[in-house]
Amino acid sequence: MQPIQSNExxxxxxxxxxxxxxxxxxSVREIIxxxxxxxxxxxxxxxxxxxxxxxxKIIPVVDLAEHMHINAQQKDRAKRIIIAEFNKMTxxxxxxxxxxxxxxxxxxxxxxxxxxxxxxxxxVGIIKIEERxxxxxxxxxxASDIINQAKIS
Amino acid sequence: MTASSENRKFTRIKSxxxxxxxxxxxxxxxxxxxxxxxxxxxxxxxxxxxSKSYQAGxxxxxxxxxxxxxxxxxEFYKPHLSKSDPVIALVKVIRAVPxxxxxxxxxxxxxxxxxxxxxxxxxxxxxxxx
Numbered sequence: 253m254q255p256i257q258s259n260e261x262x263x264x265x266x267x268x269x270x271x272x273x274x275x276x277x278x279s280v281r282e283i284i285x286x287x288x289x290x291x292x293x294x295x296x297x298x299x300x301x302x303x304x305x306x307x308x309k310i311i312p313v314v315d316l317a318e319h320m321h322i323n324a325q326q327k328d329r330a331k332r333i334i335i336a337e338f339n340k341m342t343x344x345x346x347x348x349x350x351x352x353x354x355x356x357x358x359x360x361x362x363x364x365x366x367x368x369x370x371x372x373x374x375x376v377g378i379i380k381i382e383e384r385x386x387x388x389x390x391x392x393x394x395a396s397d398i399i400n401q402a403k404i405s
Numbered sequence: 406m407t408a409s410s411e412n413r414k415f416t417r418i419k420s421x422x423x424x425x426x427x428x429x430x431x432x433x434x435x436x437x438x439x440x441x442x443x444x445x446x447x448x449x450x451x452x453x454x455x456s457k458s459y460q461a462g463x464x465x466x467x468x469x470x471x472x473x474x475x476x477x478x479x480e481f482y483k484p485h486l487s488k489s490d491p492v493i494a495l496v497k498v499i500r501a502v503p504x505x506x507x508x509x510x511x512x513x514x515x516x517x518x519x520x521x522x523x524x525x526x527x528x529x530x531x532x533x534x535x
Contacts (some may be wrong), residue, residue, distance in 0.1 A: 288520075289516070289517065289520075291464060291495050291516050291517035293429070293430075293431050293464060294462075294464065295430075295431075296431050300431065303429075303431070303495070303517060304517070305493070305494065305495060305517040305518055305519050305522075306519060307519050307521070307522065308490060308492075308493035308519060308522065309493075310429070310466065310493070310495065310517065312431055399431070399432050400432070402431040402432040403431075403432035
């Protein structure tokens, strides 16, 4: 594979119900199966499904469908868990499935500013790949908002 | 360490391992961990004395110092490279029995432990039973 150029970036494409999203490869530590044992945490915000112990590290796991208000069937909400790492914070995101990794140029990304219907405040860009529209989300902001909410509750 | 299996799923051993425990909260709101010793241990749970009582159902973060357990971890073991990190697990308190002198005997089962680490713990315990 060619080395990545300065105007390129890589994302992991995943889906939640029938909507497609992207997360920067650099943030993804690993992807695990959704049927791992999650420990429910009392007093945690509703969007936190529980915590998982991965090789001795206790990681909160977020129900991304719940957080994004996406109407996904319960059985499709957590088929995979994307373990993401940001600036000393590690969080798992439940998703319906992971599709593939894409290398994209920055020109392919459209800003979400002009859209009337942005997914929500977490969308940082939109990319069209084949016939699919992918929403690039600010996962670090999602994670820090939820963890801060957990601290307060 | 001596073994006892009774009718339990996992074999128990008497173990005076050093442990640290603290009630688990999300978002780093945990207080300082309390040091104590385990009384017995299996791959499914632990019995230990504590100066702090817990309620049944509490989730507690536990660190257990078990020298040598890392040899049974699934990753490739190299004596000069592999660290003897403690076993880190979340346990659910099953019972807390007050003893004399403000000490509580806490019985807890592992609810959040890495699958590979649980298998390593089971193998470690098996060494004391055969």
